[in-house]
Amino acid sequence: MSARPAPAALDELDRRIINALQGGFPISDEPYREVAESLGTTEAELLARLERLLAAKVLTRFGPMFQIERLGGRFVLAAQAVPEDRFAEVTELVNALPEVAHNYRREHRLNMWFVLATETPDGIADATRRIEAATGLPVFAFPKLREFFVDMRLKA
Amino acid sequence: MTSPFPPDDLDRRLVIATQAGLPLVPRPYDLLAEQLGTSADEVKRRLAAMLETGRIRRIGAVPNHYAIGYTANGMSVWQIDPAVIDAVGERVGGLQSVTHCYRRPDHPPAWPYNLFAMVHGKSRAEVEAEVGRIATLIQAEFPGALGARDILFSTRILKKTGLRLGE
Secondary structure, three states: OEOOOOOOOOOHHHHHHHHHHOOOOOOOOOHHHHHHHHHOOOHHHHHHHHHHHHHOOOEEEEEEEEOHHHHOOEEEEEEEOOOHHHHHHHHHHHHOOOOEEEEEEEOOOOOEEEEEEEOOOHHHHHHHHHHHHHHOOOOEEEOOOEEOOOOOOOOO | OOOOOOOOOHHHHHHHHHOOOOOOOOOHHHHHHHHHOOOHHHHHHHHHHHHHOOOEEEEEEEEOOOOOOOOEEEEEEEEEOOOOHHHHHHHHHOOOOEEEEEEOOOEOOOEOOOEEEEEEEOOHHHHHHHHHHHHHHHHHHOOOOEEEEEEEEEEEEEEEOOOOOOO
């Protein structure tokens, strides 16, 4: 179980790298060199900083972000109302499923919110049934009916 | 929607090779080509095609929002008249402070909300104020459309791995 990390100490170039790399990354022979030049730094410096930002978990990922539904898979948000005295036990049971991609504790009667990610649509119902059987608690499913245009970039 | 790709397809192997991240080397697409037994041109062509068809949203960095200072992470949830929910969703999703916006099923009476919008801020008060501004905006532009609303703050990350396709 991971607590939230503290805000990291980032210098000005780190912030410019994070902001620039949330946009499109080139599909070219030497993409890091191209990005480095546009930021006024060197390829070696950019690669070293990316390694450091990933190791420090300032970046959770760097690479292609797949739209899993278009690859045939499914992502479904789901929630449970977990009694306080069972919270740690249920967290372990839910997190044990490889289909659980993210899990957050939130302040509400529905206090555990997780994302089920499966390679096929059928996998969601199966994972839901296994969580209900393991925990004895109902799972409320919130499949997305429509995604509205969003800009996921956050300015560092 | 594109149908699931057949096993052994190069696209699928490319997803598996890059789902943990793009190689941090000067010529990353050459390295992937070597690993997959194909040419760098083919790797670049496949990635460009997946971007074109939306199977890749973008190639880039995903910051940990806590680490870059967005320590307050509120899931705002809204009960919106179904007759106008798509228009409201487009409006709310287009706001700078909203990083994800979805229409989802309600589960009345326990859960009356059908629109979800993630709002990130540097403090809980900032997120609450922003959600208040969004409520005012919805009421002004879509009179009578807004019922109940709430904000669910996350208090702990219990797991964060992302999807992994089987190797």
